[in-house]
Amino acid sequence: MRAVQVTEFGGPEVLTPVELPDPEPGPGQTLIEVDRVGVNYADTHQAENSYLAPTRLPFVPGGEVVGRTADGRRVVALLNGGGGYAERAVADDAMTFAVPDGVDDLTALAMLVQGATAWVLLRKNAHLEPGESVVVHAAAGGVGTIAVQLAKAWGAGRVIAGASSDEKRALALELGADVVVDSRAADLTEALLTANGRRIDVVLDMVGGVTTDQSIAALAPFGRLAFYGMAGREQPKPVELRNLLGHSTTVTGMWLPHVFRLPGNVFGTALAELFDLALAGKIRAVPGGEYALSDARKAHEALRSRSTVGKLLLDPTK
Template sequence: MRAIQITEFGGPEVLTLADLPEPVAGPGQVLVDVTRAGVNYADTHQAENTYLAASKLPMVPGGEIAGTAGGRRVVGLTADGGGYAEKALALEGALYDIPDGVDDMTALGLIVQGATAWVMLRKSVHLEPGETVVVHAAAGGVGTLAVQLAKAFGAGRVIATASSPEKREFALSLGADVAVDPATPELRKALIEANGGRRVDVVLEMTGGTVTDQSLAALAPFGRLAFYGMASREQPSPISAPSLLRHSTAVVGMWLPHVLTLPGDIMRRAMTELFDLAAAGTLKVVNGGEYALTDARSAHEALRSRKTIGKLVLDPSR
């Protein structure tokens, strides 16, 4: 079968088309004929071995797939990567039927980015009605969905940040109340001004560096920051206990694989609500581009350039 394989760590140039044996399902795994594979920013970290979990070579990247299995249309998380291929193994416990009327692009946008936004808002920060939510990288895969979900879950005000005027306008079109340039020299002040002079209640942050530092400084008493990535590859300043006490603030990390270890099947609850919202037209996955499997490098280059909007997928048939 055709697949994208990585045999050395690095940038997009290490993604190489290869002819590999079809994977064989083991216990708790399901073989899926892949019709679309999701592309995430985390994949760029895995390619250079800078992700939370160490990568092993050789490797076929890709943590999410849509396709068919046993006559069903399904979307799922892969057993151990392998999504950038014509066939891949999905975790049986993280495989979901795609409802009628939901396309592959939408399903793939929901299973990682949508679920990430859902878990952060529902579980990490426990969003309460009327609170102000800051969504950084609001034009990205998670950000576009987080803006919409925050509104659907009762946020009083959603402040989006994005790196270009076009992206900020797009975030406003998704329902954000105001959009801010994260590169502004005094981001803390800009976020507070965008909230009518009041500190903000919730921040969803995946940039790192000074954006994290300035966002923490903008939190109101009992404000919460959920940190789920570091796209800038810049470490934020160390957080001290006294700094948390100063405004009774909280910092929460969120990595989606941990959700699968929780009792109560939180992931299935998330997917059920996300599918319902998508079917009702309340939640829209933004099509950020469909690439041929042979053009996977271009997808990674686009992500790393920070010029993309919405969800990127690969088509293994091309």
């Protein structure tokens, strides 16, 4: 089968199109004929071995696919350890979910990782309450586009979207943000306070560096910053516990695989709710571009440049 393999760690240049044997499903696993592959920012970290979970060489990247099983079921699946950048993939049955009629491939993949991430951040990390203000950094990205819509659907009082270009800020407004700010502002704290008219209740941050530092400084009493990535590849300043007392603030982190350690079917609940909201027209996936499987390198280059919006896909037939 056609696939993309990494044999040495590095940037987009290490993504190499190859021919590999078909994967063999083991007990409790399903072979999926892949229709589309989802591309996530985490894939870029996996390729350079800077992801939270260490990676062994060689490997096929990609943690999510949508396609069909041998008996014709249309499914979307999370892949344990990668393997998605290929014509066929093997997924654990527990990580394989039926795609409802009316949900297209783009929406299925957008909701699987990025939608579920937004859901968990707002529900489990931030415990969003109606009327609260929410800042969504990287608001035009895969998680950000869903988070803006979810926050509005769940009754946020004011959604402030941070983005780096006029086009991205316009998209955030189209998706329901009440106001936008330039994420490159010299004083982001002041920009956020001005946009909201008061201190901020909730911040969703996957940028890191000064964005995180200045967002924490903008939090209201009992405000929460939920940290879920570091797209800027810069460490924020260490958080001193005594400084959290100044506004009774909370800084929390989230890595989606930990959701599967929670009691109950939290991930399944999140995905089902996201599919229902999409079918009802209350949230939508934003297409970010579709690349041939052989052009996976270009997809990673686009992601790392932070020039993309919405959800990026790979077509395994090309």
